[in-house]
Amino acid sequence: MLRIFFIVLALSLVTLVAITGIRGQKGKKPPIEIFPDMDHQPKVKSQVPTGFFADSRGDRQPVPGTVPLGYAAPLSKGGAVADEGKYTAVRFANSTDYADTGRFGDQWGTGIPLPVTAELMQRGGERYAIFCAVCHGSSGAGNGVAGQYGMAAIASYHQDRLRTMPDGEIFNTITHGKNTMLGYGGKIPVDDRWAIVAYVRALQLSQHAELSDVPPEERAKLEAAK
Amino acid sequence: MSNFFPRWANWVPLKLLLIAAVLTTVLTLGVWYYFTPKYTRVGYMPDQPAPFSHALHAEQLGMDCRYCHSFVEVSGHSNIPDTQTCMACHSQIKSTSPKLAAVKASWESGLPIQWVRIHKAPDYVYFNHAAHVNRGVSCFSCHGQINDMATVWQAEPQSMAWCLECHRAPEKFLRPQSEVFNLNWHAASPAAQLAMGTQFKKEWNINPPLTCGGCHR
Numbered sequence: 001m002l003r004i005f006f007i008v009l010a011l012s013l014v015t016l017v018a019i020t021g022i023r024g025q026k027g028k029k030p031p032i033e034i035f036p037d038m039d040h041q042p043k044v045k046s047q048v049p050t051g052f053f054a055d056s057r058g059d060r061q062p063v064p065g066t067v068p069l070g071y072a073a074p075l076s077k078g079g080a081v082a083d084e085g086k087y088t089a090v091r092f093a094n095s096t097d098y099a100d101t102g103r104f105g106d107q108w109g110t111g112i113p114l115p116v117t118a119e120l121m122q123r124g125g126e127r128y129a130i131f132c133a134v135c136h137g138s139s140g141a142g143n144g145v146a147g148q149y150g151m152a153a154i155a156s157y158h159q160d161r162l163r164t165m166p167d168g169e170i171f172n173t174i175t176h177g178k179n180t181m182l183g184y185g186g187k188i189p190v191d192d193r194w195a196i197v198a199y200v201r202a203l204q205l206s207q208h209a210e211l212s213d214v215p216p217e218e219r220a221k222l223e224a225a226k
Numbered sequence: 227m228s229n230f231f232p233r234w235a236n237w238v239p240l241k242l243l244l245i246a247a248v249l250t251t252v253l254t255l256g257v258w259y260y261f262t263p264k265y266t267r268v269g270y271m272p273d274q275p276a277p278f279s280h281a282l283h284a285e286q287l288g289m290d291c292r293y294c295h296s297f298v299e300v301s302g303h304s305n306i307p308d309t310q311t312c313m314a315c316h317s318q319i320k321s322t323s324p325k326l327a328a329v330k331a332s333w334e335s336g337l338p339i340q341w342v343r344i345h346k347a348p349d350y351v352y353f354n355h356a357a358h359v360n361r362g363v364s365c366f367s368c369h370g371q372i373n374d375m376a377t378v379w380q381a382e383p384q385s386m387a388w389c390l391e392c393h394r395a396p397e398k399f400l401r402p403q404s405e406v407f408n409l410n411w412h413a414a415s416p417a418a419q420l421a422m423g424t425q426f427k428k429e430w431n432i433n434p435p436l437t438c439g440g441c442h443r
Contacts, residue, residue: 001241002241002244002245005245005248009248009249009252013252016256020260020265022265023259023264023265023268023269024264024265024268024269025269026269026271026379027269027270027271028270028271028272028273029270030270030272031263031266031267031270032266033266034261034266038348038349038350039348039349039350040348040349041349041350043349045303045349046303046305047303047305047306048343057338129290130290130292130293131293134287134289134293134315135315145287145288146287146315146319149287149315149319149320150318150319150320151315151318151319152318180317180318181314182310182313182314182317183310184314186308186310187296187311188296
């Protein structure tokens with residue numbers, strides 16, 4: 001009796017493991033939910049379809065003809081530690097102010113409508129590395145990695161047309177794109193766009209500077225190194 | 227009367243007891259091994275409508291996580307990018323590739339790409355991405371070496387016990403703010419991690435909630 005039991009047990013265990021597999025095995029089947037109590041509640045969550053609307057979209061599209069007023073969403077709890085007090089809101093705006101459009105009436109304006117501090121430049125550099133460097137390259141020469149994969153006509157910042165371009169027009173290019181570049185207005189908040197503009201200006205200066213632009217104390221170092 | 231039961235019948239109760247004990251043990255081990263997200267969730271690797279490769283984009287091209295997941299630092303929900311994010315490059319790069327058919331269809335129709343969701347917290351869990359990535363918890367801690375995955379799979383069980391492993395001892399996982407999105411960064415040694423993590427925990431006043439209300443509302 002015992003022998004038969006152990007043989008049957010061993011065979012059924014082998015079968016079971018053969019069917020169920022082991023932990024961590026890769027598979028395409030949706031996970032089994034053993035205790036699904038209240039796991040799926042009939043509420044709308046971010047980027048999750050819902051049965052409530054006919055098109056099953058949880059995130060609603062604005063009704064045609066909606067006029068956006070702009071908004072500032074507060075930073076989520078636990079906001080950036082390093083930037084405490086500086087970036088308290090994620091601002092996407094659609095006013096006609098210079099700070100939101102880069103233009104005064106139908107003229108491009110120039111100047112950064114935020115205090116240009118070391119923090120702003122650092123923020124601009126970080127955002128530039130995330131969103132711009134892929135195409136424009138980390139020095140702004142238009143030699144980012146996307147160019148090697150078939151992205152054509154990436155503008156280098158180091159040409160007179162872009163050196164003399166008003167800040168507002170650069171801001172507008174980030175927001176709405178230009179030629180083959182699509183707009184980044186939906187991804188980069190207004191303040192970050194200005195930070196990037198400031199950083200792009202610094203990049204341009206870095207590749208087009210005279211010795212007289214260098215502060216006197218640093219100039220001595222440069223000349224000593226020559 | 228003395229031979230009413232055969233001799234072997236003396237062993238039957240003991241044998242039955244042994245069988246019951248073995249079956250109970252096997253059943254207990256089976257539940258322990260299989261009735262856990264370590265088995266049910268880890269390794270889930272569904273086919274996606276477009277075969278997007280993190281290994282190509284994040285590792286080979288060196289793109290930052292935040293190029294696509296652009297609101298992870300400011301929102302509780304880490305966004306799956308919209309179709310325009312793909313098209314920013316793929317309007318030109320490999321624009322005729324059949325692998326991009328779903329992206330193109332979405333771009334033309336305006337309907338979202340139906341990506342298959344892999345990491346799912348139950349609806350009574352309120353996980354906040356921003357609160358974690360802004361406080362020195364890397365993408366790596368919860369999503370594994372995703373920058374090397376050609377097809378994404380779930381690397382961690384993401385069960386409550388697993389969450390608590392870190393909430394009880396965050397110093398084992400905290401990393402410098404500058405390396406949160408650098409998934410190839412790893413502490414030199416467990417001892418170095420512990421020393422650094424303990425320092426960060428103190429400096430940043432990290433005090434992860436252990437009460438129910440911290441994650442369940």
